[in-house]
């Protein structure tokens with residue numbers, strides 16, 4: 001099988017240059033962590049993978065689809081193959097945990113659903129299995145807004161898995177969590193990625209989590225990739241240098257690419 005994601009000289013210009021000639025490929029099953037200062041382009045990059053943004057120039061190919069040229073139907077089909085986990089969980093607080101997870105399968109169902117009972121029994125069973133996998137089955141009938149942040153994020157991972165995704169995108173999934181919950185969520189993403197041969201792209205601010213759970217780190221600075229290295233070959237100091245600034249201006253790291 002060919003690569004899961006390919007960026008070829010991708011530039012995104014919002015008026016500010018968010019991505020500047022970004023090129024890389026991600027193989028199926030790879031767990032890639034994006035690191036970089038706030039505003040370096042991590043979210044913009046992730047949003048190109050599921051077609052929420054289209055490149056100003058260059059090419060983004062995801063699971064064989066040219067995201068910049070795809071029609072709306074093609075993009076919809078692509079997005080069904082991609083799960084997305086967000087910093088703020090985006091659960092419906094007034095609904096039960098189980099119903100939130102069932103909603104992850106809406107893309108494969110016809111028509112809207114109202115209430116848990118409106119989902120097919122097999123699907124409710126599948127949702128419960130996903131909740132078991134993330135250690136949240138015993139909370140399935142609890143309202144989502146009664147859970148802690150770490151618990152909500154585990155439910156959000158279960159909801160994303162209901163899409164049966166081939167790619168999982170996670171945009172700072174642990175930024176609102178305490179260190180223990182952060183490690184728990186990252187361990188889950190890592191383990192599930194391996195179990196299901198999921199391609200994972202995850203943006204983080206925490207270098208230690210990146211080194212602990214990623215296969216590879218892509219470091220961005222001002223929209224440019226300045227680091228692209230297997231975790232096994234990356235030391236903490238080099239990763240931390242992504243966060244170094246000189247007089248408020250980004251410090252170049254030309255030797256770190258490749």
Ligand SMILES: Nc1ncnc2c1ncn2[C@@H]1O[C@H](COP(=O)(O)OP(=O)(O)OP(=O)(O)O)[C@@H](O)[C@H]1O
Nearest residue numbers: 014016017018036037038039040041042043044045
């Ligand atoms: N929709 C938009 N319209 C205009 N500018 C945007 C838009 N989205 C992002 N930007 C700009 O693009 C740059 C990159 O932003 P992006 O959100 O991708 O960075 P980030 O690395 O994800 O930051 P953070 O870690 O704070 O989430 C920033 O300068 C941002 O202001």
